[in-house]
Amino acid sequence: MLSPVDDALHAFILALPKTETHLHLEGACPFELLQKLDPVKYAAPPPFWADDFRYRDFEQFMLLYLEYCAAFFTSAERYHEAAKIVLGRCAAQGCRYVETSFHLPALAFLRESGPEVIRAIRAAAPRGLEVRVFAGVSHNDYTGAARELIDDCLAWPELDGIDLHGPEDLPVEPWTDALWARARAAGKFTKAHAGEFMPASFVDLILDRLQVTRIEHGVRSIESAATVARLLRDNITLDVCPISNLKLAVRGVPTLSAHPIRRLFDAGVAVTINSDDPFFFGNTLADEYHALHHHLGFSRSELIRVAANGFRAALLPDHVKRTHLADLARLSAELACAG
Ligand code: ADE
Numbered sequence: 001m002l003s004p005v006d007d008a009l010h011a012f013i014l015a016l017p018k019t020e021t022h023l024h025l026e027g028a029c030p031f032e033l034l035q036k037l038d039p040v041k042y043a044a045p046p047p048f049w050a051d052d053f054r055y056r057d058f059e060q061f062m063l064l065y066l067e068y069c070a071a072f073f074t075s076a077e078r079y080h081e082a083a084k085i086v087l088g089r090c091a092a093q094g095c096r097y098v099e100t101s102f103h104l105p106a107l108a109f110l111r112e113s114g115p116e117v118i119r120a121i122r123a124a125a126p127r128g129l130e131v132r133v134f135a136g137v138s139h140n141d142y143t144g145a146a147r148e149l150i151d152d153c154l155a156w157p158e159l160d161g162i163d164l165h166g167p168e169d170l171p172v173e174p175w176t177d178a179l180w181a182r183a184r185a186a187g188k189f190t191k192a193h194a195g196e197f198m199p200a201s202f203v204d205l206i207l208d209r210l211q212v213t214r215i216e217h218g219v220r221s222i223e224s225a226a227t228v229a230r231l232l233r234d235n236i237t238l239d240v241c242p243i244s245n246l247k248l249a250v251r252g253v254p255t256l257s258a259h260p261i262r263r264l265f266d267a268g269v270a271v272t273i274n275s276d277d278p279f280f281f282g283n284t285l286a287d288e289y290h291a292l293h294h295h296l297g298f299s300r301s302e303l304i305r306v307a308a309n310g311f312r313a314a315l316l317p318d319h320v321k322r323t324h325l326a327d328l329a330r331l332s333a334e335l336a337c338a339g
Pocket residue numbers: 024027165166167193196244276277
């Protein structure tokens with residue numbers, strides 16, 4: 001328990017209409033599915049669920065990613081099975097809108113096509129939950145069979161967008177700029193991880209070169225007043241994952257209380273909160289809201305504002321966004337009356 005138990009707050013958080021816009025499907029792999037596959041290996045809960053667990057570095061995290069999860073996603077049916085549980089859990093926590101990504105190059109090892117896999121993920125969405133599916137690629141993926149997939153995916157109607165993820169310190173190769181521009185021209189939404197392990201200057205580089213309006217993490221932007229001013233000026237949303245940042249020992253996050261989301265929020269930056277890779281951090285979306293309240297002093301009305309940022313950033317028609325935002329505004333007004 002990273003935050004103390006508070007039943008009344010928990011009920012409030014669950015009832016809050018929410019979004020999850022930074023969720024890696026492989027990193028959310030349900031433990032029960034791994035246990036079914038290999039009950040001996042997965043007899044005990046993984047050590048990284050302990051509150052005091054910290055990854056040594058991103059490399060260790062990636063190695064565990066390969067060991068635990070990559071092995072599970074061997075068919076469209078497996079993506080469907082995992083997505084059914086993952087998206088069901090999102091809905092059960094009051095989530096109304098989810099953006100989930102999968103690692104695109106992994107599809108090179110599957111019998112099924114990319115569109116078949118995406119349809120399998122989409123078909124797992126419970127009623128009432130809007131789901132958008134993103135293809136994740138790493139900085140150095142544009143080679144071999146993955147290169148073909150990366151070029152092809154922009155023509156898949158099932159795909160909503162692309163995301164740059166993986167080790168952040170690898171060079172951003174020249175194909176990336178062209179691909180991100182081509183993706184937008186093809187009607188896909190584009191986002192990118194930055195400012196998790198690399199400094200604010202890398203957030204600037206990604207904004208300059210990839211022209212995205214959504215940054216995954218972006219928390220190290222706080223190290224530069226100019227970068228924060230740019231986020232504000234250009235209305236860039238940061239999809240922040242506080243518990244992930246804590247467990248991955250991101251610079252500036254020795255504790256949840258030190259997390260820069262408080263300062264970014266107070267500066268007026270549009271921040272959302274998300275669980276990133278719940279299998280690897282042992283977290284839920286509700287835990288992220290609890291953490292903001294207990295460790296960073298976010299009031300209930302501030303939690304409502306964070307939730308609203310998610311709907312503003314969502315790939316939803318304006319009239320649908322307005323409905324969700326009106327629900328949140330009503331909750332906020334009720335709070336003001338009660339308080
Ligand atoms: N892929 C899965 N989780 C990630 C993270 N936290 N940063 C970059 N790439 C990732």
